[in-house]
Amino acid sequence: MAYLRLRQLVKSYDGKSNAVDRVSIDVERGEFITLLGPSGSGKTTTLLMIAGFETPTSGGIELDGRNLVARKPYERNVGMVFQNYALFPHMTATNNVLFPLKMRGFPKHEIGARAEQMLGLVGLRRFADRYPRELSGGQQQRVALARGLVFNPDVLLLDEPLGALDKNLREQMQVELKRIHREVGITMIYVTHDQTEAMTMSDRIAVFCNGKLEQVGSPLDVYNRPANRFVGEFVGDSNFFAGRADPARPGWIQLSGLGPVRIAGDLPAGEVDVMIRPERLRLQRPDEGDGMDNLIDLIVDDTINYGDSVLVIGKTRGLPLRARLSSKDGAALGPGAALPLAWAPADAHVLARR
Amino acid sequence: MPAFRGAGLISRDSLTAWLLVAPAVVCVVVLFIVPIGYVLLLSVTDPTVSLDHYRRFFTVPLYANVMVNTFRTSLIVTLACLALGYPLAYVMARRDDALAVILLAAVGLSFWTGFVVRTYAWLIILGNKGPVAATYAFAGWGSPPQLLFTSFSSTLGMTHVLLPYMVLALYGVMRKIDPSYMRAAESLGARPFGAFRLVFLPLSLAGVVNGCVLVFTMCLGFYVTPILLGTPKDMMISQLISQQIEDLLAWGFASAIAVVLLACTLVLLGIYNRFAGLDRLWG
Numbered sequence: 001m002a003y004l005r006l007r008q009l010v011k012s013y014d015g016k017s018n019a020v021d022r023v024s025i026d027v028e029r030g031e032f033i034t035l036l037g038p039s040g041s042g043k044t045t046t047l048l049m050i051a052g053f054e055t056p057t058s059g060g061i062e063l064d065g066r067n068l069v070a071r072k073p074y075e076r077n078v079g080m081v082f083q084n085y086a087l088f089p090h091m092t093a094t095n096n097v098l099f100p101l102k103m104r105g106f107p108k109h110e111i112g113a114r115a116e117q118m119l120g121l122v123g124l125r126r127f128a129d130r131y132p133r134e135l136s137g138g139q140q141q142r143v144a145l146a147r148g149l150v151f152n153p154d155v156l157l158l159d160e161p162l163g164a165l166d167k168n169l170r171e172q173m174q175v176e177l178k179r180i181h182r183e184v185g186i187t188m189i190y191v192t193h194d195q196t197e198a199m200t201m202s203d204r205i206a207v208f209c210n211g212k213l214e215q216v217g218s219p220l221d222v223y224n225r226p227a228n229r230f231v232g233e234f235v236g237d238s239n240f241f242a243g244r245a246d247p248a249r250p251g252w253i254q255l256s257g258l259g260p261v262r263i264a265g266d267l268p269a270g271e272v273d274v275m276i277r278p279e280r281l282r283l284q285r286p287d288e289g290d291g292m293d294n295l296i297d298l299i300v301d302d303t304i305n306y307g308d309s310v311l312v313i314g315k316t317r318g319l320p321l322r323a324r325l326s327s328k329d330g331a332a333l334g335p336g337a338a339l340p341l342a343w344a345p346a347d348a349h350v351l352a353r354r
Numbered sequence: 355m356p357a358f359r360g361a362g363l364i365s366r367d368s369l370t371a372w373l374l375v376a377p378a379v380v381c382v383v384v385l386f387i388v389p390i391g392y393v394l395l396l397s398v399t400d401p402t403v404s405l406d407h408y409r410r411f412f413t414v415p416l417y418a419n420v421m422v423n424t425f426r427t428s429l430i431v432t433l434a435c436l437a438l439g440y441p442l443a444y445v446m447a448r449r450d451d452a453l454a455v456i457l458l459a460a461v462g463l464s465f466w467t468g469f470v471v472r473t474y475a476w477l478i479i480l481g482n483k484g485p486v487a488a489t490y491a492f493a494g495w496g497s498p499p500q501l502l503f504t505s506f507s508s509t510l511g512m513t514h515v516l517l518p519y520m521v522l523a524l525y526g527v528m529r530k531i532d533p534s535y536m537r538a539a540e541s542l543g544a545r546p547f548g549a550f551r552l553v554f555l556p557l558s559l560a561g562v563v564n565g566c567v568l569v570f571t572m573c574l575g576f577y578v579t580p581i582l583l584g585t586p587k588d589m590m591i592s593q594l595i596s597q598q599i600e601d602l603l604a605w606g607f608a609s610a611i612a613v614v615l616l617a618c619t620l621v622l623l624g625i626y627n628r629f630a631g632l633d634r635l636w637g
Contacts, residue, residue: 053537053541072540073537073540073541074540074541074543074545078541079541079542080537080538080541082538084534086532086534086535086538087538088535088539088553088557089557090556090557099539099542099552100543103539103542103543104542104543147542148542151543
């Protein structure tokens with residue numbers, strides 16, 4: 001049985017609409033799972049219910065077979081790292097890390113060593129006697145992490161902990177956080193609205209929208225095989241085309257306005273949405289491919305150069321289309337240029353229309 | 355090369371600044387510095403040049419008693435304001451609902467109502483025909499104990515008048531304490547009281563010091579409320595000054611007492627400034 005189980009979790013503030021609507025997730029011991037979604041999607045509310053700061057309207061939270069719902073936050077062995085760090089400003093880094101050990105009655109003779117070891121793990125032993133205001137944002141984040149981990153919680157909750165850091169520091173902390181997760185092996189639940197962060201760090205991603213859980217799966221699963229259009233559009237960049245699968249022509253889909261295209265794999269019948277990731281489109285070259293590729297023309301409206309790649313934004317037969325090309329292929333494309341593009345039948349993902 | 359601004363003796367910027375502060379400076383000098391200087395002068399020259407007034411003030415037991423009483427009363431009022439004001443400010447700062455707004459409005463209303471009016475209110479409440487006497491009569495307990503014109507009523511009145519200052523000083527600091535600190539404390543295993551004692555209380559101490567200094571220094575020189583509600587037996591220092599001037603026309607001695615009062619206040623503020631910084635007194 002799963003280590004942490006959220007079962008049909010509902011939270012309603014007004015009795016009418018649900019901020020969290022029947023969310024069920026099973027989290028394995030030691031897993032790093034990310035709750036991903038736009039703001040107001042219910043991911044933070046879900047986290048607060050696990051921490052005990054919000055009471056579920058209905059549904060259950062079980063940790064290792066025990067029901068958590070009736071317990072106060074301080075009666076749960078759940079750590080939390082807050083968005084703004086919430087380090088106690090009147091305590092040094094060491095005293096912040098010692099706080100949970102004292103509160104939870106760890107033996108006096110071992111708490112000093114524990115705190116020191118944990119500050120070492122996050123690379124802050126030299127800053128142990130500094131107050132939070134004397135530390136940089138990244139260092140404060142590390143202290144918060146050490147404080148949340150030091151009492152060996154069953155689960156560590158992280159609420160957009162890297163949101164306030166600049167891009168370079170954020171990427172550095174992502175790597176650091178993964179390393180710490182590997183070293184301590186504690187189950188971590190991470191909340192973010194940043195899909196890149198979710199993709200790079202998680203064992204699994206749970207995508208939220210309007211209080212509902214849309215999909216749970218590995219990052220590649222969610223990226224390559226989104227359960228619905230919302231997930232496809234929220235996680236990564238995407239092109240969607242409406243189409244119809246004709247049972248008489250297996251392996252083909254009639255895209256409205258574009259004509260028939262080859263698609264690999266089993267296809268649902270009837271009305272469908274076909275998703276093609278911009279990076280799966282490539283410049284068509286006469287000597288490439290196995291002759292099975294679908295061809296599509298892109299009339300360029302605009303380009304965004306990322307340095308390592310170029311996002312080409314334009315239209316194909318009046319429909320919006322975006323393609324991500326190598327910086328070599330995408331260089332010097334002006335508005336109005338026509339690009340012949342190709343994509344393989346296996347590179348599309350087909351969703352039945354709901 | 356850019357022109358070097360402000361090279362003149364008085365640059366345009368600093369001239370503007372001087373013009374802006376000039377009215378305030380004039381007011382302070384004419385209405386505050388000059389009179390205080392005059393009081394200081396009177397205290398050592400009226401009627402003859404000597405320090406006799408000061409010697410008298412510190413050697414005659416009657417005056418020392420007034421001094422002790424003033425400090426004791428101020429201390430009691432300060433502690434009473436703290437005991438009453440801390441829970442009130444705590445609720446106001448920690449809640450975001452209608453109750454917080456109502457409490458804030460009540461404190462604000464009382465803050466903006468003149469203290470003479472609020473002092474007179476106590477005259478009615480504790481008076482012969484007031485609600486306290488009426489309650490005694492209604493319950494058949496006979497006549498109520500003497501409440502008015504005692505040190506009790508004067509302390510009560512001063513506490514009431516000064517409470518809003520304490521509450522607002524505390525509220526200003528408490529409001530700045532991030533609520534996530536308390537959540538963090540609880541998630542780290544602290545029970546609500548532990549979270550309060552180890553996190554909220556230490557972070558609110560700046561407000562406690564602010565409020566206490568504010569109330570204590572205001573109380574030291576309080577005049578109207580003790581005059582109206584108190585008894586001459588428990589005279590406060592400002593009553594003594596007034597008595598010296600109005601009844602005895604002893605300007606020199608009254609000035610000396612005023613200087614002592616001013617010195618006490620300055621010493622207190624000096625200690626506060628040393629530890630906390632005066633600019634933080636108003637939150």
